[in-house]
Amino acid sequence: MPIISSGSSIASQEEIPSTSNENGSTQKTFVTTEDLARFKIEMMEAFSAELSKFRTELTQQLCNEIAKFFNNRQ
Numbered sequence: 001m002p003i004i005s006s007g008s009s010i011a012s013q014e015e016i017p018s019t020s021n022e023n024g025s026t027q028k029t030f031v032t033t034e035d036l037a038r039f040k041i042e043m044m045e046a047f048s049a050e051l052s053k054f055r056t057e058l059t060q061q062l063c064n065e066i067a068k069f070f071n072n073r074q
Helices: 033-073
Strands: 013-020 026-032
Touching: 026 033
Parallel strands: none
Antiparallel strands: 013 026
Protein backbone atom coordinates (compact mmCIF):
# COMPACT_ATOMS: atom_id res chain seq x y z
CA MET A 1 0.00 0.00 0.00
CA PRO A 2 1.78 3.19 -1.14
CA ILE A 3 1.85 6.11 1.24
CA ILE A 4 2.34 9.63 -0.09
CA SER A 5 3.84 11.63 2.72
CA SER A 6 6.15 14.55 3.15
CA GLY A 7 5.65 14.74 6.91
CA SER A 8 7.14 12.43 9.46
CA SER A 9 4.21 12.23 11.86
CA ILE A 10 1.77 9.39 11.32
CA ALA A 11 -0.63 11.15 13.69
CA SER A 12 -0.98 13.99 11.20
CA GLN A 13 -2.00 11.69 8.33
CA GLU A 14 -5.55 11.46 7.08
CA GLU A 15 -6.89 8.81 4.75
CA ILE A 16 -8.58 10.01 1.61
CA PRO A 17 -10.99 7.87 -0.44
CA SER A 18 -9.56 4.96 -2.40
CA THR A 19 -8.85 5.63 -6.04
CA SER A 20 -8.94 3.21 -8.96
CA ASN A 21 -5.79 2.65 -10.99
CA GLU A 22 -5.75 2.09 -14.74
CA ASN A 23 -5.76 -1.68 -14.17
CA GLY A 24 -8.88 -1.47 -11.98
CA SER A 25 -7.22 -2.09 -8.62
CA THR A 26 -7.72 0.32 -5.76
CA GLN A 27 -5.22 1.75 -3.33
CA LYS A 28 -5.48 3.88 -0.24
CA THR A 29 -3.62 7.16 -0.29
CA PHE A 30 -2.60 9.17 2.75
CA VAL A 31 -1.91 12.87 2.93
CA THR A 32 -0.42 14.79 5.80
CA THR A 33 -1.51 18.09 7.24
CA GLU A 34 1.75 19.49 5.86
CA ASP A 35 0.73 18.33 2.36
CA LEU A 36 -2.64 20.02 2.78
CA ALA A 37 -1.04 23.24 4.03
CA ARG A 38 1.38 23.32 1.09
CA PHE A 39 -1.47 22.63 -1.34
CA LYS A 40 -3.51 25.46 0.20
CA ILE A 41 -0.61 27.89 -0.19
CA GLU A 42 -0.06 26.84 -3.82
CA MET A 43 -3.76 27.24 -4.61
CA MET A 44 -3.91 30.66 -2.93
CA GLU A 45 -0.86 31.83 -4.91
CA ALA A 46 -2.36 30.57 -8.18
CA PHE A 47 -5.72 32.19 -7.38
CA SER A 48 -4.01 35.47 -6.48
CA ALA A 49 -2.09 35.48 -9.76
CA GLU A 50 -5.26 34.80 -11.78
CA LEU A 51 -7.16 37.47 -9.86
CA SER A 52 -4.40 39.99 -10.51
CA LYS A 53 -4.43 39.16 -14.23
CA PHE A 54 -8.23 39.48 -14.34
CA ARG A 55 -8.09 42.82 -12.49
CA THR A 56 -5.51 44.15 -14.97
CA GLU A 57 -7.59 43.07 -17.97
CA LEU A 58 -10.77 44.51 -16.49
CA THR A 59 -9.07 47.82 -15.70
CA GLN A 60 -7.73 48.02 -19.27
CA GLN A 61 -11.19 47.36 -20.71
CA LEU A 62 -12.73 49.98 -18.44
CA CYS A 63 -10.13 52.57 -19.49
CA ASN A 64 -10.80 51.76 -23.15
CA GLU A 65 -14.56 52.19 -22.68
CA ILE A 66 -14.07 55.50 -20.86
CA ALA A 67 -11.79 56.72 -23.65
CA LYS A 68 -14.40 55.73 -26.27
CA PHE A 69 -17.09 57.55 -24.31
CA PHE A 70 -15.09 60.79 -24.16
CA ASN A 71 -14.03 60.52 -27.81
CA ASN A 72 -17.66 60.14 -28.87
CA ARG A 73 -18.69 63.25 -26.91
CA GLN A 74 -16.36 65.52 -28.84
